[in-house]
Amino acid sequence: MxxxxxxxxxxxxxxxxxxxxxxxxxxxxxxxxxxxxxxxxxxxxxxxxxxxYPIVVGFSSDLARSGDFITEDMAPVPILVVRGDDGVLRAFANVCRHRGARVVSGNGHGAARFACPYHAWTYDTAGRLTAIPDEFGFAGLDRAACGLVEFPVAEKYGLVWVRLVPGGAALDPAExxxxxxxxxxxxxxxxxxxxxxxxxxxxxxxxxxxxxxxxxxxxxxxxxxxxxxxxxxxxxxxxxxxxxxxxxxxxxxxxxxxxxxxxxxxxxxxxxxxxxxxxxxxxxxxxxxxxxxxxxxxxxxxxxxxxxxxxxxxxxxxxxxxxxxxxxxxxxxxxxxxxxxxxxxxxxxxxxxxxxxxxxxxxxxxxxxxxxxxxx
Ligand code: FES
Ligand SMILES: [Fe+2]
Structure with a gap:
């Protein structure tokens, strides 16, 4: 002050x-x-x-390096926040695009991939769907369109905000x-x-x-x-x-x-x-x-x-x-x-x-x- x-x-x-x-x-x-x-x-x-409204979901100090992630289950939509290989912080619905299981639990460091515990659909830290086991059963599915649902995220003052509007406008922490x-x-x-x-x-x-x-x-x-x-x-x-x-x-x-x-x-x-x-x-x-x-x-x-x-x-x-x-x-x-x-x-x-x-x-x-x- x-x-x-x-x-x-x-x-x-x-x-x-x-x-x-x-x-x-x-x-x-x-x-x-x-x-x-x-x-x-x-x-x-x-x-x-x-x-x-943008909601505080966690703290920058838990997300300092690539592959660091947090999950938040108290918000109306379960959230995954992860710092990508490119250093960019992204937020996603922590909901598998196959049949809706929670993809990741808890917080962690150094993750390269997130494999869903149900059938192992696998996402990278940018939320892209990178692997579908026995993919022949989904022939014709547009894999690129089946990444995790992404939300706008903002980070400042040690806080991380997410707004649960997919693809919405970027968040301005000062605002x-x-x-x-x-x-x-x-x-x-x-x-x-x-x-x-x-x-x-x-x-x-x-x-x-x-x-x-x-x-x-x-x-x-x-x-x-x-x-x-x-x-x-x-x-x-x-x-x-x-x-x-x-x-x-x-x-x-x-x-x-x-x-x-x-x-x-x-x-x-x-x-x-x-x-x-x-x-x-x-x-x-x-x-x-x-x-x-x-x-x-x-x-x-x-x-x-x-x-x-x-x-x-x-x-x-x-x-x-x-x-x-x-x-x-x-x-x-x-x-x-x-x-x-x-x-x-x-x-x-x-x-x-x-x-x-x-x-x-x-x-x-x-x-x-x-x-x-x-x-x-
Ligand atoms: S629900 Fe996630 S792989 Fe099936
Ligand atoms: Fe009190």
């Missing part, structure tokens, strides 16, 4: 601390809880948000992150390596996973026993960047900056900087590492979600496993509350929920969802 932007935000944090109130929207707002329980809404989200590019660049996440990912499946709509990040109101209450005491009560700084947004939780340690000249002010050391990469990726910049949460509808797409939680950091260390344990302890508290909310929303007991004037990131997220889905 540019230094003058850090100074602006730190001044805003001091103003809020001094007057005892966080920056706030003009009015409080409300939302309709049926968006978490409606099959129609879930179907539209799947088609539009997960089907047409995807819309105004957050300078921030992402400045944190050097592109030079971080993927340390660990854990996957959590819970009985909550995917939006409830995201919602837990977009207000600091609950930190002092729900997380009183772990991270609560580290943060200034109910203080976070919100900025919108198109459908994306940034939300910065302020640590109490920020008080140390009061005695320093502004040119020495450093926000990252005294904050947790959260970025929503619309629709479903939350990137959290911590002092010495980044956490990435990617949440997807699972099962019926309504009451079930799968969230992959990853740590990216400059160097491997045993401490990242401990960091992961700690952060899972915190988010488990959110997810446990989230399961009660999901159940209660499905009961139809409420027609409305309320977002306070300092829960404006939450309001922005849901307004962006409505706009993307054509509901506004």
């Amino acid at each position: 540019k230094h003058d932007e850090q100074v602006r935000l730190i001044r805003a944090a001091f103003d809020a601390i001094d007057c005892g109130r966080p920056p706030m929207a003009e009015n409080f707002s409300s939302n309709d809880p049926r968006i978490y329980a409606s099959p129609e809404r879930a179907a539209r989200e799947r088609e539009i948000l997960f089907g047409r 995807i992150v819309g105004g957050l590019g300078d921030d992402l660049e400045s944190y050097g996440i592109g030079r971080f390596a993927h340390q660990e990912t854990r996957v959590v499946r819970r009985r909550i709509n995917w939006k409830l996973v995201s919602d837990t990040f977009w207000e600091a109101y609950h930190i002092k209450v729900l997380h009183a026993g772990n991270v609560g005491p580290l943060f200034v009560k109910n203080l976070a700084l919100f900025d919108a960047f198109g459908a994306n947004h940034r939300y910065i939780g302020i640590r109490k340690s920020i008080e140390k900056l009061r005695d320093l000249p502004e040119e020495k002010w450093d926000l990252v050391a005294h904050a947790t900087i959260l970025m929503n990469l619309f629709p479903n990726t939350i990137l959290v910049m911590q002092t010495d590492h980044a956490e990435i949460y990617r949440t997807f509808p699972a099962g019926d797409g309504i009451s079930d979600s799968t969230t992959a939680i990853s740590i990216l950091a400059p160097a491997a260390s045993p401490k990242w496993a401990r960091t992961m344990d700690l952060l899972l302890g915190v988010v488990e508290q959110d997810f446990t509350i989230g399961e009660t909310i999901q159940h209660n929303f499905e009961s139809g007991a409420l027609a409305k929920v309320y977002y306070g004037r300092y829960e404006q990131a939450l309001e922005h997220f849901h307004r962006s969802l409505r706009a993307a889905l054509g509901e506004n």
Whole structure:
């Protein structure tokens, strides 16, 4: 983040601390809880948000060399991303053109070919179908037209995006992150390596996973026993960047900056900087590492979600496993509350929920969802 932007935000944090109130929207707002329980809404989200928007599917550090590949099964279409012999990153449906089996499982390095485990139709790293066993049974089949279905892919800031529209327009990473590019660049996440990912499946709509990040109101209450005491009560700084947004939780340690000249002010050391990469990726910049949460509808797409939680950091260390344990302890508290909310929303007991004037990131997220889905 540019230094003058850090100074602006730190001044805003001091103003809020001094007057005892966080920056706030003009009015409080409300939302309709049926968006978490409606099959129609879930179907539209799947088609539009997960089907047409670029989705983060993995990390550049897993795809550094030719033949490196990752697979992603949480998206509506199973995806294979592989760096070809020519160094070009490509994304495909991980679906065999013969009769639809998954071609590759897991992640790996140095692959030259992918042989389907069912009948061994074989594809190269550019997705071309290179071998059909007993090919005489398919005489006349246009092999060149039976490569893996290809999707547009983009790679920047250490992240890899895929859009599930075959042959669609090329993706522009700067456009995807819309105004957050300078921030992402400045944190050097592109030079971080993927340390660990854990996957959590819970009985909550995917939006409830995201919602837990977009207000600091609950930190002092729900997380009183772990991270609560580290943060200034109910203080976070919100900025919108198109459908994306940034939300910065302020640590109490920020008080140390009061005695320093502004040119020495450093926000990252005294904050947790959260970025929503619309629709479903939350990137959290911590002092010495980044956490990435990617949440997807699972099962019926309504009451079930799968969230992959990853740590990216400059160097491997045993401490990242401990960091992961700690952060899972915190988010488990959110997810446990989230399961009660999901159940209660499905009961139809409420027609409305309320977002306070300092829960404006939450309001922005849901307004962006409505706009993307054509509901506004
Ligand atoms: S389904 Fe892949 S080779 Fe038959
Ligand atoms: Fe939380």
